[in-house]
Amino acid sequence: MKKLVLLSFGILILLISCKQKETEKLKISETKPTAQLKTEIVEEVIISEQFIQNDSLLSLLESDLNKLALNPKFELKIEPKTNPHDITITDTIKTLTFDKSKIYSYQATNWESIYNAEIGNSEFYFLDFLKVGIQKEALENKLKMELETNIIRIGNLEQTSVFTFQFENDILKKIFYTGYVD
Secondary structure (H helix, E strand, O other), X not given: OHHHHHHHHHHHHHHHHHHHHHHXXXXXXXXXXXXXXXXXXXXXXXXXXXXXXXXXXXXXXXXXXXXXXXXXXXXXXXXXXXXXXXXXXXXEEEEEEEOOEXXXXXXXXXOEEEEEEEEOOOOOOEOOXXXXXXXXXHHHHHHOOOOOOOEXXXXXXXXXXXXXXXXXOOEEEEEEEEEOOO
């Protein structure tokens, strides 16, 4: 009988102590912060774009961009850059500028790659027809598909190289390029 009373008494103590811990947790979670957070409503602008994955078309566009970078109309600015992988090596950032167009490239000791471009001049062609000022319909005909938005992105699956064509009122206003350089 003593064993049964001691066991019952032990279980009762265990239940009471668990109940107290549970109410302590509840009290902690109910505390309110002392500082008020200021919230602002920001108007959200959603820009719709259409992405087209096409490696062969991307390769042709990149080839034309590399040829464009050799155009003597561009003014060259060179800036030294410490190599992020080896601080003893100095690489070069090249900026080519002409009117509304800029091309940025990264040159290491044994390679050079364009990593960013913004083309705003109508005298520079891609694919022998694509230039600032053309109708959206011309690109639709070349791609053999309907373009549903004013921002068309053409790139590879990983989107490490992407051309972006920005249209306004169905007229191409700017061509952007973003490429990955490590």
